[in-house]
Amino acid sequence: MTLAPETTDLKVELALDGDWFAVCDLSMLLPGRGVAALLPDGRQAAIFRDRSGELFAVDNRDPFTGAAVLSRGLTGTHQGRPFVASPLLKQRFDLMSGQCLDDETVRVTAYEARAA
Amino acid sequence: MTATLGANPTIVLVGHGMVGQRFLEALAERGLTATHRVVVLCEEPRPAYDRVQLTSYFSGRTPEDLSMTDMGFIKDHGIELHVGDPAESVDREARRVTARSGLVVDYDVLVLATGSYPFVPPVPGKDAEGCFVYRTIEDLLAIEEYAKKARVGAVVGGGLLGLEAAGALKGLGLTSHIVEFAPRLMPVQVDDGGGAALLRTIEDMGLSVHTGVGTQEVVVGEDGSVTGMKLSDGSELATDLVVFSAGVRPRDQLARDCGLTVGERGGITVDEQCRTVSDPHVFAIGECALAADGRVYGLVAPGYEQAETAAATIASDEASFTGADLSTKLKLLGVDVASFGDAHGTAEDCLDVVYSDSRAGLYKKLVIGRDGTLLGGILVGDAEAYGTLKAFTGSVPPVAPESLVLPAGAGESVRLGPSALPDDAIICSCHNVSKGAIRGAVTDHRCTTVPEVKKCTKAGTGCGSCVKVLGQLVNAELEASGVEVDKGLCGCFSQTREELYEIVLALRINSYQDLLDRYGREQARGGDGCEVCKPTVGSIIASLAPAIGASGYVLDGEQAALQDTNDHFLANLQKNGSYSVVPRIPGGEIAPEKLIVIGEIARDFGLYTKITGGQRIDMFGARVEQLPLIWARLVDAGFESGHAYGKSLRTVKSCVGQTWCRYGVQDSVRMAIDLELRYRGLRSPHKLKSAVSGCQRECAEAQSKDFGVIATASGWNLYVGGNGGATPRHADLLAQDLSDAELVRLIDRFLMFYIRTADRLERTSTWLERIPGGLDHVRDVVVHDSLGICDELEQLMRAHVAHYRDEWAETVNDPEKLARFVSFVNAPDTPDPVVAFVPERDQMKPDLPLLSIGMRPAADVLEGSAQR
């Protein structure tokens, strides 16, 4: 059983400065895992797809270690909201807001993402 | 008690053995250490240790592990402990003790706890070099040292201690003999039937038993050391080493010298309060005391009771010691022997119920009174029911006695749960803890785990034979009092890992989502799970893949999404986002050609190389997009994944062994390679490590491994549950002198049983400490097949071995999988700029400052950083 929409031709897009920036084919995204994308200004985004097909994106840089690895973390659901756990020291980040769930003073940038 | 004016009254304890230490604890519990000065004279070079567990030194427990003395306790209670300074004389008139060092202490109360000394029969040659006794850690150290140059050892005496000593000699690699004067082994504890069953099992283990013969003389060679023994039947036994274990005698010399009354056959005569009959200021407790019932007790539990009694009396509480039970349970080389109550059926009109199967080495006898009361019994070969039966002794058990001794599965057999026991039944006889006290620990003191209950009641901290019953009681009590202990794996599953394993196996569920939606907690169903249960379930599915019809390739389909980052990229993530690469080098053996390949690859990709602690080579600093290129070359050269990233088999270290080493007795390298190839790729609750040493010098450090193998002259010894890391633990000996096939079969079973029952991220060491029944239970299951699951365990392992494929070979041949090995999905050729390196000691290291630059606001991120 999968609720994922038909994947052919659909592109993953991020909202950047009011524009939609196309990243890759939706089929590149495995439910429950992330990919990293290089943004035009040199920043990196980590993009995830959950099992229902919804897309999320946050900054790829792990603020605790400086390494650009959040896209490689494991995802999950915490109190109904999606999160990713950093693969280095395991802090979790809310994928909708970028808020760190284990340290309220830390937050990463969250991007709006869609399949179009 | 009279006190010296202006000072606290003084209690002097002579002898800091097991009972002495218990006495100090009893003083502290009664507040007497606050009101008294307490001085302890300890003869041995170390404070009190667990003599009962002495033999476990040979299976890896260190003298420190055996210690029973918490120095914090001694300090906190202001106890003056003089180690290595025995009492030499007592002046009862002046109430003064003089120690060897010249220390003089005036006492108000003197407590003698001097224990026993081993009795050495007065045979010629008894003092020759190579003759030993078996009582203290020093004795063991001396035996161990001497055994290095010995081949054969003989133990005089086939009682409980003699058997332990013989087992220890065998463990040291000696051919072992037991010479017992009585017509059977353990004459005190077991009857003829039990002796026969025991004899058979002991002989099957390769120990030679000579019963019904006495030792007449120790034969001494020209250099003054032992060469043999003359026996009473005229025969001579060649041996390099003799251990006398012919009984113990109370150490009452100090008491005799100061005129205290001693018994005809020794022992300081005391009354029911443990006060000497000659002097109200002097007490005697433990093995040196002749109790009011006319017996000298050679067991620790009665000694503990005496210690409590003496402390209570000193505190002017009422207490008395009128006698104790002589129940014992011994585990020698895996054979259970237990006797309890009136084991020999001395009561009038009593009946025996006997079950015996000498082929299987089983003998069980219950002594039943006329009215059906259980009076005592003997169990040889299977003492599972010991705890329960002992507790029922003195009452009429609620089921027919014969059903209690029949083996499981023989139709009539009944297992009596501890819930059937009355509250006053003694569960732990070492510490005299009743079932009621254990229930109280759970209900009144809110203990929720066995370790907590142990701490609270002391139950289970002596010989350990009651721990199993203890575990059952604690659980039953927790459930009864409705304590809801959430044993669930995480917020998504209310089941434990073990339960999830059973569900996955039984229902052949090979999808995580399926498991979550059907068996997850209500609120977690339909969701995305979490970082705890995904890898756990991923690991269960991988362990069981062939049996449940899942793919054996961890990156297939949904499985890919469950793996931890390291498994997902089949490499170990480093602090700057680069990866390390570890090819498998089975047993640490590597041909020069392959070494060159590794060198070339590392050079070509600019990797940092290091020899790991696991006898192989790690290449660090690979960017994610380099991983497939590196592995394509490694696979080409015949390398496979080393699973350095997985919760799976890491390395099987080896020593060079018999092939080269002058001491080696087996081919340890070959065995290490065989084991590494057999278990490679096996996913488990935590990583698995192993090692094989070619002799007991143990150069491969096998006793620090999850399963470690040490060669013996006749095969292999298997140790399990070892650990280095944060909480090191020496492995326990599981079985001895195994053939190659037996070794592999036991490891198969052991690993599969561990995978089945361990918690997530629980190494075998913590698992072994946690599971009810501990090592004994694991041995019962994997060696004696007590649960009847060994066939299934072996089958699961065979399936794993048959389906193993190298996951890196599979990955480099799968273009779809390779697509994920990029830094950026939208710029596959651009390397991650944060991954950069700077030189160090002829190699390179991560550019760490770059990582902190990376944490500044985005705009000035990458300026000036070196790229490779």
Ligand code: SRM
């Ligand atoms: C590379 C190596 C150190 C070295 O330079 O020698 C190493 C490196 C790591 N060890 Fe280790 N350990 C290495 C040998 C050991 C040993 C020695 C041994 O195996 O004989 C031990 C102690 C033995 C033991 O495990 O009982 C060891 C005890 C640990 C522990 C503590 C485990 C424990 O039970 O307490 C961890 C942490 C863990 O697993 O939770 C750990 C974890 C790690 C990790 C995986 C930490 C991590 O997640 O990043 C390190 C990364 C490896 C990498 O990137 O390749 N490593 N580690 C060794 C690799 C051996 C190999 O060839 O596979």
Ligand SMILES: Cc1cc2nc3c(=O)[nH]c(=O)nc-3n(C[C@H](O)[C@H](O)[C@H](O)COP(=O)(O)OP(=O)(O)OC[C@H]3O[C@@H](n4cnc5c(N)ncnc54)[C@H](O)[C@@H]3O)c2cc1C
């Ligand atoms: C190998 C082995 C296995 C055993 N297994 C079991 C078992 O399974 N179950 C069981 O119940 N019992 C067992 N026992 C017996 C148990 O160890 C003893 O019953 C217990 O240790 C007695 O305690 P204790 O304090 O009276 O004597 P000990 O523990 O012997 O302590 C007496 C101490 O007093 C010291 N001492 C003597 N004279 C002086 C002096 N003048 N000044 C200062 N110090 C002095 C001695 O050096 C010694 O350290 C076993 C014993 C051995 C050796």
Ligand code: SF4
């Ligand atoms: S363990 Fe024994 S066989 Fe192996 S290298 Fe060391 S001494 Fe030699």
Ligand code: FES
């Ligand atoms: S009976 Fe020995 S520890 Fe409980």
